[in-house]
Amino acid sequence: MSDTIFTSEGCARPKLLDATHAAAFLEHLRSIGYAENTLRKKRPVTASFIRWAGRRKITIGTLHESHFAAFATRSPRRRKRRVVFEQGVLQLFIGYLRSTAEVPTPPLLVDPSPASHLLRRYVDYLRDEKGLSERSICIYAPRVSGFLTELTTKYGIASPVKLDAKVIQEFLLDRTRDRSCEYTRLLAASLRSFLGFLFLREETAIDFSFSVPMVKRWRQATVPTFLSPEDVERVLSATNRTIPCGRRDHAILLLLARLGLRAGEIVTLELGDIRWRAHEIIVHGKGRIQDRLPLLADIGKALALYLHKDRGDSASRRVFLRMKAPRREGLAGPAAVGGIVRSALTRAGMCRTSRGAAHIFRHSLATRMIRYGASIAEISEVLRHRSQGTTSIYAKVDFESLREVARPWPCTGAER
Numbered sequence: 001m002s003d004t005i006f007t008s009e010g011c012a013r014p015k016l017l018d019a020t021h022a023a024a025f026l027e028h029l030r031s032i033g034y035a036e037n038t039l040r041k042k043r044p045v046t047a048s049f050i051r052w053a054g055r056r057k058i059t060i061g062t063l064h065e066s067h068f069a070a071f072a073t074r075s076p077r078r079r080k081r082r083v084v085f086e087q088g089v090l091q092l093f094i095g096y097l098r099s100t101a102e103v104p105t106p107p108l109l110v111d112p113s114p115a116s117h118l119l120r121r122y123v124d125y126l127r128d129e130k131g132l133s134e135r136s137i138c139i140y141a142p143r144v145s146g147f148l149t150e151l152t153t154k155y156g157i158a159s160p161v162k163l164d165a166k167v168i169q170e171f172l173l174d175r176t177r178d179r180s181c182e183y184t185r186l187l188a189a190s191l192r193s194f195l196g197f198l199f200l201r202e203e204t205a206i207d208f209s210f211s212v213p214m215v216k217r218w219r220q221a222t223v224p225t226f227l228s229p230e231d232v233e234r235v236l237s238a239t240n241r242t243i244p245c246g247r248r249d250h251a252i253l254l255l256l257a258r259l260g261l262r263a264g265e266i267v268t269l270e271l272g273d274i275r276w277r278a279h280e281i282i283v284h285g286k287g288r289i290q291d292r293l294p295l296l297a298d299i300g301k302a303l304a305l306y307l308h309k310d311r312g313d314s315a316s317r318r319v320f321l322r323m324k325a326p327r328r329e330g331l332a333g334p335a336a337v338g339g340i341v342r343s344a345l346t347r348a349g350m351c352r353t354s355r356g357a358a359h360i361f362r363h364s365l366a367t368r369m370i371r372y373g374a375s376i377a378e379i380s381e382v383l384r385h386r387s388q389g390t391t392s393i394y395a396k397v398d399f400e401s402l403r404e405v406a407r408p409w410p411c412t413g414a415e416r
Contacts, residue, residue: 016057016059025093033326034326052071068091069087119148139190147190161204163204189215229368236254238344244309247306248323251299251303251320253361256341261283264334266331266337274319289384312327322336341358
């Protein structure tokens with residue numbers, strides 16, 4: 001749309017924001033699930049900004065985020081919380097105006113520095129050649145970006161050709177001091193991957209990935225946390241299926257409990273992945289691998305109920321959408337599924353808030369299978385593990401079989 005209007009004499013006049021833009025914006029928010037109480041709070045902010053922009057003759061074509069900062073900080077005594085709230089409302093406002101082509105979308109700024117170019121090449125390598133998921137890329141890329149930044153600012157190294165093992169190890173020691181073992185492990189893994197990429201692309205003459213020490217993680221040092229079959233059913237039955245949120249959560253919990261899906265697989269599940277006639281679900285697993293799983297009767301019933309009654313219309317193809325505004329978008333990520341699981345466990349009287357809460361159903365499914373006589377190979381196939389070594393941890397939970405092979409504890413002197 002044009003950002004100019006024409007007078008009766010045919011003269012062009014820049015188009016300013018007015019009340020119609022505010023009304024359309026608020027109606028848009030209402031349509032995607034914002035509550036009336038929330039709209040009442042956003043309405044005066046939008047109206048005040050339109051008046052402020054009008055006094056300064058800010059046209060729609062020149063509207064920019066910098067205007068929001070100027071508006072929100074127009075008085076030096078304004079509270080920080082109010083400033084943040086107003087800027088959030090106006091970010092939604094300009095996003096809406098850009099979606100309707102009222103305000104032009106600014107061009108994407110690309111950092112032309114060699115380090116940024118190298119980082120983009122590395123991310124493309126992870127995505128296209130290694131087949132990593134976006135979640136894994138979001139773990140590796142920021143850590144490599146920090147490494148490249150520090151090479152330039154602290155060590156004055158602008159090209160990988162000048163890299164040496166001493167600099168790499170100094171960076172690791174500085175970044176991992178007083179940090180957790182998990183942070184150190186992920187940083188080391190990211191650096192090894194990046195340095196291997198540099199050698200593969202002939203950016204370095206030496207493969208410096210070998211200069212990054214391994215951070216040992218004892219994967220099978222503990223017994224995986226799991227729920228008994230009775231506890232699983234108690235969690236499922238504790239979900240209130242008389243409300244939309246409860247029906248959505250019940251379908252999610254069934255997918256976790258019956259099929260052992262990962263939280264990320266729940267988030268990325270799309271409408272086309274449910275093959276109703278074939279009675280199967282297509283699951284997009286790790287490494288871009290697609291698996292076909294059976295659409296069990298109770299899962300199909302729960303999904304059909306949620307899709308028919310509660311999901312509503314949305315441009316998103318994701319099966320599970322947010323219940324809070326904006327309701328037409330998919331779940332934010334695996335952490336959202338973890339929150340659903342923690343709430344369900346709390347309702348059932350089992351307060352477990354550990355990291356990776358959604359995995360407790362996956363562990364429970366494997367534990368139940370092994371106690372019913374399933375082999376490690378069968379469990380590995382059901383959980384879609386790439387290696388049976390990953391599945392072998394569940395051998396620890398078969399306590400009765402372990403008691404049969406356990407040797408008596410050696411003791412000295414008289415028996416007690």
